Amino acid sequence: MSDTRMMDVEVAEDRHSEAMMINMGPQHPSTHGVLRLVLELDGEEVVSCDPDVGFLHRAKEKVGETFSLHKFIPYTDRLDYLAPLSNNVAYALSAEKLMGISCPPRAQAIRVICHELSRISAHLLGLGAYAMDLGAMTIFLWTFRERETIYSLIERICGARFTTSYTRIGGVERDLPEDFWPLLQAFVKEMPGRVDEYEGMLSRNKIWIQRTQGVGVITKEQALQYGLTGPNLRASGVEYDVRKAHPYLGYENYEFDVPIGTEGDCYDRYLCRIMEMRESVKILDQVLNTIPDGPVINREGDAELKSVLPDKQAVLTNMEALIHQFMVGTTDFNMPEGEVYFSAENPKGELGFYIRSEGGFKPTRLRIRGPSFANLQVLTELVPGHMVSDVMAILGSIDFVMGECDR
Amino acid sequence: METLIDFFTGTLGLGPTLALSLAYATAIGSLLGFITVYAMFAIWMERKVAAHIQQRFGPMEVGGWHGWAQSPADALKLMFKEDIIPSGANKVLFWIAPAIVFCGVLAGFIAIPFAAGVQIVDIDLGVFFIIAIASIEVIGVIMAGWSSNSKYSLFGAVREAAQVVSYELPSATALLAPILVVGSFKLGDFNTYQAEHGWIIFSNPFMWIALLVYFIASLAGCKRAPFDLPEAESELVSGFHTEYSGMRFSFFGLEEFVSMLLVSAITCTLFLGGYTLPFNFLDVANLAAPFHLLGVAVLIVKIFAVIFVQMWLRWTLPRMRVDQVMTMGYKYLLPWALFAVAGTAVWHVWMEG
Numbered sequence: 156m157s158d159t160r161m162m163d164v165e166v167a168e169d170r171h172s173e174a175m176m177i178n179m180g181p182q183h184p185s186t187h188g189v190l191r192l193v194l195e196l197d198g199e200e201v202v203s204c205d206p207d208v209g210f211l212h213r214a215k216e217k218v219g220e221t222f223s224l225h226k227f228i229p230y231t232d233r234l235d236y237l238a239p240l241s242n243n244v245a246y247a248l249s250a251e252k253l254m255g256i257s258c259p260p261r262a263q264a265i266r267v268i269c270h271e272l273s274r275i276s277a278h279l280l281g282l283g284a285y286a287m288d289l290g291a292m293t294i295f296l297w298t299f300r301e302r303e304t305i306y307s308l309i310e311r312i313c314g315a316r317f318t319t320s321y322t323r324i325g326g327v328e329r330d331l332p333e334d335f336w337p338l339l340q341a342f343v344k345e346m347p348g349r350v351d352e353y354e355g356m357l358s359r360n361k362i363w364i365q366r367t368q369g370v371g372v373i374t375k376e377q378a379l380q381y382g383l384t385g386p387n388l389r390a391s392g393v394e395y396d397v398r399k400a401h402p403y404l405g406y407e408n409y410e411f412d413v414p415i416g417t418e419g420d421c422y423d424r425y426l427c428r429i430m431e432m433r434e435s436v437k438i439l440d441q442v443l444n445t446i447p448d449g450p451v452i453n454r455e456g457d458a459e460l461k462s463v464l465p466d467k468q469a470v471l472t473n474m475e476a477l478i479h480q481f482m483v484g485t486t487d488f489n490m491p492e493g494e495v496y497f498s499a500e501n502p503k504g505e506l507g508f509y510i511r512s513e514g515g516f517k518p519t520r521l522r523i524r525g526p527s528f529a530n531l532q533v534l535t536e537l538v539p540g541h542m543v544s545d546v547m548a549i550l551g552s553i554d555f556v557m558g559e560c561d562r
Numbered sequence: 563m564e565t566l567i568d569f570f571t572g573t574l575g576l577g578p579t580l581a582l583s584l585a586y587a588t589a590i591g592s593l594l595g596f597i598t599v600y601a602m603f604a605i606w607m608e609r610k611v612a613a614h615i616q617q618r619f620g621p622m623e624v625g626g627w628h629g630w631a632q633s634p635a636d637a638l639k640l641m642f643k644e645d646i647i648p649s650g651a652n653k654v655l656f657w658i659a660p661a662i663v664f665c666g667v668l669a670g671f672i673a674i675p676f677a678a679g680v681q682i683v684d685i686d687l688g689v690f691f692i693i694a695i696a697s698i699e700v701i702g703v704i705m706a707g708w709s710s711n712s713k714y715s716l717f718g719a720v721r722e723a724a725q726v727v728s729y730e731l732p733s734a735t736a737l738l739a740p741i742l743v744v745g746s747f748k749l750g751d752f753n754t755y756q757a758e759h760g761w762i763i764f765s766n767p768f769m770w771i772a773l774l775v776y777f778i779a780s781l782a783g784c785k786r787a788p789f790d791l792p793e794a795e796s797e798l799v800s801g802f803h804t805e806y807s808g809m810r811f812s813f814f815g816l817e818e819f820v821s822m823l824l825v826s827a828i829t830c831t832l833f834l835g836g837y838t839l840p841f842n843f844l845d846v847a848n849l850a851a852p853f854h855l856l857g858v859a860v861l862i863v864k865i866f867a868v869i870f871v872q873m874w875l876r877w878t879l880p881r882m883r884v885d886q887v888m889t890m891g892y893k894y895l896l897p898w899a900l901f902a903v904a905g906t907a908v909w910h911v912w913m914e915g
Contacts, residue, residue: 175713177713177714183799184795184796184799185796185797199884199885286880287796288796289796289880289881290787290788290790290794290796290879290880290881291878291879291880291881292612292616292877293612293615293616293877293878296616296617296618297616297617300617356878357880360879360880362788362879362880362881362882362886363880365882365883365886366880366881366882366883366886542883542884542885543717543797544791544794544797544881544883544884545883546797547796547797
């Protein structure tokens with residue numbers, strides 16, 4: 156016990172008052188995983204903020220260079236681990252772009268379902284954690300009620316709830332079971348009411364408005380400069396959604412709006428996510444009515460490359476197919492030379508894959524553009540001048556996932 | 563108290579000094595017992611209320627029926643946990659802080675009338691005694707925050723000091739309104755007045771404002787949501803008690819529930835009729851000997867109604883920011899409290915000539 160150790164206050168020389176350095180994270184309850192913020196505080200006010208990322212770095216990109224394209228699919232589950240299906244879809248589309256394979260219409264529709272379900276699920280968690288950071292814990296558990304429904308749906312889709320690895324190059328692993336459709340129908344019917352419930356708790360709640368309006372304002376210019384994407388960008392008033400700007404998976408055939416914010420503050424980001432959930436439900440409803448019949452994987456498209464897995468039933472009865480399966484699973488297929496970049500509109504923003512191939516089995520470079528990484532960069536400029544409590548509002552509203560940021 | 567002293571001197575034939583000490587020991591012992599049981603029940607109730615608001619069940623396993631034994635089991639667990647004192651902490655302050663926090667709140671109960679005659683001391687300045695003694699808690703919290711040698715703890719303690727001191731103004735001012743009506747600071751007088759004239763809350767329209775102001779200010783005083791900034795778990799990990807563990811930690815938790823009981827008891831006694839029934843249709847206070855204890859049950863039912871509202875708010879509202887808490891205290895609650903007091907005074911002068 157010594158009094159000199161009571162507080163290790165660090166004094167910034169160019170300030171009148173003593174500034175306190177505080178380490179927020181990586182084991183802090185509201186840094187959503189392992190983000191570390193080094194905050195310099197002057198009383199309750201933040202003077203500077205230095206985000207320190209990399210605690211969840213697992214060398215995903217390097218791993219991608221040691222595997223063939225197929226074998227990397229399970230690794231994409233762990234990027235944005237709140238929307239694994241969405242990552243699978245984005246990665247499969249990038250690989251298909253490199254291989255030059257198209258995906259059959261039914262598989263496309265199924266992928267849209269995957270994409271939108273995981274968007275709702277990720278936004279629900281984002282909203283719940285955001286509200287919990289501001290002290291409204293009930294919303295968090297309410298959103299988990301709906302996430303449970305979504306996880307059950309995902310379980311029907313691919314057997315796993317969390318680590319899905321559902322997509323394959325050229326399509327999806329298997330067709331959806333018959334009993335999936337009524338479940339999805341029920342979910343689509345129920346969800347808007349649930350969103351109303353969340354809105355009823357927060358949208359006109361005086362304390363919620365006080366805590367979020369005018370807090371953490373990201374201007375249009377800032378948002379563009381820092382390369383923000385997803386709801387964070389749109390809340391700042393930039394109308395950019397990959398699904399609209401560069402339609403993929405037949406998104407041009409579905410009718411949906413892209414919610415745009417006006418102020419770019421925490422409240423707008425909250426509203427954007429709420430409205431996106433509603434739009435996603437709309438898309439799901441349209442898919443339900445328009446989904447075509449047909450194969451879910453394109454086996455004809457790559458007769459030459461033999462990069463698509465054969466039909467499992469054929470593998471068990473046909474020697475050719477067995478060899479094909481063995482080749483894809485072990486020695487892999489030769490990739491065409493070239494480089495591609497493909498990005499999809501993931502829940503957190505634009506998830507991009509850059510794949511460069513010089514032939515052979517493995518890509519020579521696999522670069523992942525994680526939206527959370529870009530979204531977090533703005534913190535350094537955004538947080539100073541706010542109060543400590545506002546840091547939570549800002550972190551919650553930016554809605555990041557460290558798995559994708561650190562990769 | 564007199565009954566107890568009589569029992570010890572008369573029935574057991576003890577000397578007056580010994581009888582007095584024994585009487586106080588019995589009274590305070592039963593108070594402690596009551597508070598312990600209450601705290602366990604309130605913690606269980608809090609978890610149940612939270613669970614049902616959040617569409618869960620809450621504790622269901624321990625003890626069989628709806629997990630009733632969860633709180634005693636938790637208390638037992640906490641007692642056997644290691645008492646960790648951080649190496650950089652100031653041991654003496656760290657050690658006594660939970661005791662000070664708890665004692666401050668506990669001392670407030672000696673002036674609370676639970677039923678006719680069930681009151682340890684009817685102090686002349688009862689209302690202000692409770693307000694004053696309950697604020698000793700802040701000292702304990704600051705000691706805890708400072709001695710923990712943690713920045714988060716210090717942050718929590720400073721917030722607590724600022725908040726509790728600021729909210730004592732509106733809460734004490736709001737309490738002046740019922741005091742004006744009754745014309746006494748003695749808590750016992752509030753019950754006799756309300757048995758005669760009906761509940762104070764119905765005495766004039768300004769009393770509703772006073773009640774609302776006091777209720778909000780008392781939430782802040784108990785560090786209940788939306789004013790739980792000192793222990794805001796998403797910001798300050800757990801504020802001033804971040805470094806505490808085991809039994810010492812549980813004292814802080816206990817203190818929160820006990821101060822909820824205290825402020826609810828004040829709310830009920832000063833505004834909601836104390837231990838009297840609505841319209842006094844059954845004069846509980848003047849029932850024959852053991853039946854006047856029914857007042858305790860009446861008061862407890864009212865207290866739990868108020869506590870339920872406190873819990874309900876906690877699980878509904880987000881947390882406020884520290885500057886907003888101060889703005890609310892000084893710019894809204896204090897003027898409204900003054901308005902209620904002035905309104906009450908004018909109303910009673912005008913109505914009663």
